[in-house]
Amino acid sequence: MSKSTAGKEKKNKSKGSALLYRPIGLLGGIAAGMISGAVFKQVWKLAANEDDAPGALQSEYRMREVVIAAALQGAIFAATKAAIDRAGARGFSKLTGSWPGD
Incomplete structure (x- = not known):
């Protein structure tokens, strides 16, 4: 078998x-979203002593709080x-x- 044929077979297999x-x-992405949402909610409760994290459009929170919450949520996800x-x-x-990634 030539190198060209072996390369094509490997490419087709991948x-x-x-x-x-x-x-x-x-399905893994959906599960990750659900699990990370639940984990983030619990982490936020412990870190901020609040039930809900601040949303970007909630005026009662400072920019710093909103950005920290978003960064934490992104890292957990x-x-x-x-x-x-x-x-x-x-x-x-x-x-x-x-x-699957090769």
Whole structure:
């Protein structure tokens, strides 16, 4: 088998893996949103002694509070999504023998 043929087969296999993984990734994103929302709510309650985080359009909060809340929420979501995506990719790899991101 030539290098060109082997490269095409690997490329087709990785495209197929990416397509098969897409629904798993979508479900993982939804789960990450739900989980990170619940985690953020609990973290905010502990950090600020308030039930709800400030929204960007709520005039009673200072800019600093709004930006800190948004940054914290984003960091929690990013970490949760990365953990869920990684776990999903590892499970997919064990089942199929190929890594979805390659």
